[in-house]
Amino acid sequence: MHSKITLLLAALLSAPAWAQAELPAGEWQLASPAVSGPLPTLSVQDGRVSGFAGCNRFTGHSNAEGKLVIATTRMMCSPAMMQTEQAYIGLLSQPFRIQTDGKQQLLLTGSAGEYRFVRKLDKAAGRSAAATAPVPRPQYLYVSAVRKNCSAGAGQMQCLQVRSSDQQPWQLFYGEIEGFKPQPDTAYYLKLRYETVPNPPADASAVRTILERVVFSETVKRSVM
Structure with a gap:
């Protein structure tokens, strides 16, 4: 019979999303659900969180109300990887319940579902795997x-909606495409190029997305109700 791990209830779902004293410090890597692409991570150090969300890196801190405020870099990845990232960031940005055995397993449960993490034993190797994975x-x-709202609270941000097919x-699409100035009610098909940013800040993307040319554009008429 497998040994049972007793999970300690650390916060209720109705409680604030972030409780600094409750999340165990260290490096964690997603074990489930299964995702497409590199595995998301969660690092808890000195009252702050950071990690890899599926496409971009992120950092977070708790505000005066005890809510976790997340900031991400703004690189564009494949639709599957972006879907993984949006779901994960959605979990961290809403109230969630924390359960842990205090050592090797961490379970976060919220409106976005249940995310189970295991402790990363080799911090350097784990970070390298996420950083060097082909994107x-x-x-x-x-x-x-x-455009669509892509952040919550008073400082709401409008993001572009994109697809490669x-x-x-x-x-x-979190961020902007350099050289691209979209007009209202206009759809586009763009050719892009990418440049690596040497020594980017922790909260900035390591890749610049740059407009090479507008292949075509089309004015979209909105129906009047």
Whole structure:
């Protein structure tokens, strides 16, 4: 019979999303659910969190209300990797319940689902694996005529909606494309190029997304109700 690990209830779902004293310090890596691409991570050190979200790096701190405030870099990845990232950041940005055995397992449960982590024994190797994993970047990108909210609270941000194929669902693009100035009610098909940023800050992307040319654009008329 397998030994049972007793999970300690550290916070209720209705409590603030972040309790510094409750999350165990250290390096954690996602064990479930299964995701496409490099595994998300969570680092808890000195009352702050950081990690890899599935495409971008992130950092976080608790505000005066005890809520976790997340900031991410703004690199564009494949739709599957962006979906992984949006779900993970969504979990961390909303109230969640913390359960842990205090040593090797960590369970976060919230409106975005249940995320189970295991402690990373080799910090340097784990970080290197996420940092060096190949990231497919689309050379051509469709851009929707409509932006969507991509952050919560008073400082809401409007993000572009993009996809690399017209058969795919729209994905949020966190950040801007250098040289691209979209006009209202206009859809685009863009050719892009990418440049590596040497020694980027911790909260900035290591890759610049740059407009090479607008392949075509189309004005979208909105229906009047």
